[in-house]
Amino acid sequence: MTGIRNLDDLLAEGVSGRRVLVRADLNVPLDKQTGEITDDGRIRAVLPTLSALVQAGAKVVVCSHLGRPKGAPDPQFSLRPVAGRLGELLGAPVHFAEDTVGDSARSTVAELADGQVALLENLRFNKGETSKDDTERGAFADQLAALGDVYVDDAFGAVHRKHASVHDVPARLPHVAGRLVLREVEVLSRLTGDPERPYVVVLGGSKVSDKLAVIEALLPTVDRLLIGGGMCFTFLKAQGHEVGTSLLEADMVETCRNLMERAPGKIMLPVDVVAADAFAPDAAHDTVPADGIPSHRLGLDIGPETVAGFAAALSQAKTIFWNGPMGVFEMAAFANGTRGVAEAITKADAFSVVGGGDSAAAVRALGLDESSFGHISTGGGASLEYLEGKTLPGIAALEN
Ligand SMILES: Nc1ncnc2c1ncn2[C@@H]1O[C@H](COP(=O)(O)OP(=O)(O)O)[C@@H](O)[C@H]1O
Numbered sequence: 001m002t003g004i005r006n007l008d009d010l011l012a013e014g015v016s017g018r019r020v021l022v023r024a025d026l027n028v029p030l031d032k033q034t035g036e037i038t039d040d041g042r043i044r045a046v047l048p049t050l051s052a053l054v055q056a057g058a059k060v061v062v063c064s065h066l067g068r069p070k071g072a073p074d075p076q077f078s079l080r081p082v083a084g085r086l087g088e089l090l091g092a093p094v095h096f097a098e099d100t101v102g103d104s105a106r107s108t109v110a111e112l113a114d115g116q117v118a119l120l121e122n123l124r125f126n127k128g129e130t131s132k133d134d135t136e137r138g139a140f141a142d143q144l145a146a147l148g149d150v151y152v153d154d155a156f157g158a159v160h161r162k163h164a165s166v167h168d169v170p171a172r173l174p175h176v177a178g179r180l181v182l183r184e185v186e187v188l189s190r191l192t193g194d195p196e197r198p199y200v201v202v203l204g205g206s207k208v209s210d211k212l213a214v215i216e217a218l219l220p221t222v223d224r225l226l227i228g229g230g231m232c233f234t235f236l237k238a239q240g241h242e243v244g245t246s247l248l249e250a251d252m253v254e255t256c257r258n259l260m261e262r263a264p265g266k267i268m269l270p271v272d273v274v275a276a277d278a279f280a281p282d283a284a285h286d287t288v289p290a291d292g293i294p295s296h297r298l299g300l301d302i303g304p305e306t307v308a309g310f311a312a313a314l315s316q317a318k319t320i321f322w323n324g325p326m327g328v329f330e331m332a333a334f335a336n337g338t339r340g341v342a343e344a345i346t347k348a349d350a351f352s353v354v355g356g357g358d359s360a361a362a363v364r365a366l367g368l369d370e371s372s373f374g375h376i377s378t379g380g381g382a383s384l385e386y387l388e389g390k391t392l393p394g395i396a397a398l399e400n
């Protein structure tokens, strides 16, 4: 991050009375039934930046995405509950704008007193935020930038997205990196140079197409790649196995086959999986061999034999990076794989990094000791792409 100005530079300049637009990643997991926040780790992670700005008397305007709404308001993805939780953590109410750049946002920001905080409604309720069209994205960035005098990027989990709030707003306002972005990059850079070997990467989760692309780039630099979670079924299919109704990226099967041929023995796949009748906490389920998933069932966790194999590989490692739960850990019946792998990582004599909103939430939900990991990153896709050595749009924008 050479040449990038950071929050301390901005504070030294003085922010009292200035409107500081902070891009945060407040994309927290919500309970599907109650809508309650199930893990507030990403909110806590941005507090050092926000508190410093509050104390310095800034008018703090926070913006974020939540989930993947389709460019229009969708109540299930509202940031309103996040405003409540952020206020509790800051110890002062957070003013909530009902829209992102409309009348409500403009008046909420105009009414802020020095040292007060506002949160704008979900950025992704606006088509321009994620648009691939530069003009459409730019027009939205213009409206967003008008709500601040200066911009702080503290959304590490989103720095790999070429989105208006991450990539285009910094071209329109004086900009700095926040405390979280700075710390994440500092720690992750330890894995990009010459990591101590064996270097083992564990991948799972559900954002299969996003992350399959990264595997290709990471494969030459790692010693072992352990694949579980929703990610493994496209590989199992590529091995010629039937995967029932499990998560599958059909048009990536050929890519997976090529990856396995290119690095024989490097990729470890599950040998058994927990296959269920339905995606539900009380669904009937059994452990079956990975080549014997019944056609009407879907794999929701890795099985015990796989956990033992992965744990053995992890016990040899000197550097570990893990992104993506090994199963649907939110349901107790499918949490054993994630727990087993997480415990194996904590026992290894290695520098370990866990990345990703859900992976970090899993560590906490399963009651594991956070301090037994070297670093818990707020970004999954972002840290993977950082490790790939890519110039990330959000970081590049801060450099300019
Ligand atoms: N076999 C599976 N089938 C469907 N979803 C899965 C499976 N294994 C894990 N998941 C889901 O993956 C989600 C996390 O994926 P992802 O967003 O890629 O991770 P992270 O946020 O850590 O980067 C969790 O909500 C989990 O329930």
Ligand SMILES: O=C(OP(=O)(O)O)[C@H](O)COP(=O)(O)O
Binding pocket: 025, 027, 067, 068, 157, 158, 161, 207, 355, 356, 357, 358, 378, 379, 380, 381, 382
């Ligand atoms: O949850 C996130 O990423 P992650 O699941 O890779 O950790 C970030 O908030 C980015 O969200 P996105 O993958 O919908 O752009």
